Amino acid sequence: MEQTNLEQIKDLVLSSVHIGNSDYPVAILPKDVNIVSLEKHNQFRNQFRAKFSTANFDSLVAYAKLHNQDNAKCFIDEQNLSAEIIFDVGTLEQPLHATHRALLNMQKTAAYSALLDFQGRRHDQRAFSEWLEDWGDFITPYTDDEEKMSITNAVQAVRKITLDYARNEEHEVSDFATSKSAMERVEAKSKLQMPKYFVFNTETYKGLSCQAFTLRLSILTGGDYPILVARLIKMEQIQEAIAKEFSDKLTNALNGTGITVNIGEIDI
Incomplete structure (x- = not known):
């Protein structure tokens, strides 16, 4: 009986513990003593996360201009005529989570x-x-x-x-x-x-x-x-001329947005 009471007391204590060093609220739950995010219980997300995908050139450019933020970067794959924009890259000193992206996969006519x-x-x-x-x-x-x-x-x-x-x-x-x-x-x-x-x-x-x-x-x-x-x-x-046209056109379309354009792929 005393052992059961001790277990209940331990669960109550753990359920009230919050991690104070995290930017977002998390709590230690009694079961398996796992750290679980409480984001889903909040009114808003901790950060914006989205993956926009399109085959329309103009749609990507419009989306990029609407959601542009500091240090956003675009990576162009000339071989496959595709591009990826990562908005929340951050900096080397303060890297972000890179969870907001826009993808363009060009389609043949x-x-x-x-x-x-x-x-x-x-x-x-x-x-x-x-x-x-x-x-x-x-x-x-x-x-x-x-x-x-x-x-x-x-x-x-x-x-x-x-x-x-x-x-x-x-x-x-x-x-x-x-x-x-x-x-x-x-x-x-x-x-x-x-x-x-x-x-x-x-x-x-x-x-x-x-x-x-x-x-x-x-x-x-x-x-x-x-x-x-x-x-x-x-x-x-x-084919080389098509790849160059795609790269040049996207670079020009993003000119003035502050989005850095790179030729190549990245894995973040």
Whole structure:
């Protein structure tokens, strides 16, 4: 009986103990003698905590300007076209908890995604011509003479491709031997003028400018029917230009806010 009374007295004493060295009120609870924050029982939070996420460039900038505070920092990931703003970083002498953040993950436009999915892959005539029809508003075909042609004519030319087979045989006879060689040549032809290449104009990511992509057309003739491949030219250079545009545009948009912009990622 005395042991039970002692336990009850101990619990009452512990339940009334508050930690005085903490910036926020906490209490030692009897069960397991754990330190538990009492923040949820207060009217207000101890500090502002939030994580804003968007794919819209302008929305991130507007949010940053609305919630900007001293020593806020932005980190730009050029490779993945994303950015993170940490508002409550604090300083080296007085670091804060970095619990208020804003994230921007740029999204490819539908046309740019379609272009990346299509280029470099092998397609038969039907798939290739249907893709040209589906995205014809973004495509300008060009002939060997660097002249523009209509998308309708380009589609019809692709649909009318045929394979011509030619076989050449050579026979050679001498006093001591006889030789024979054969060579087969396959050529893809169309009843209409074929496009040499295409220019695909589209915005790459929402909020970035339009880019012109050149696609070189190749026709493979090794099988029973022609295979068409459209390959992007100088893709790496264009991707570098897109990354630089994103970085420069976000830096300029945050200019005047006091937010420090850094190229790279951080783990806090």
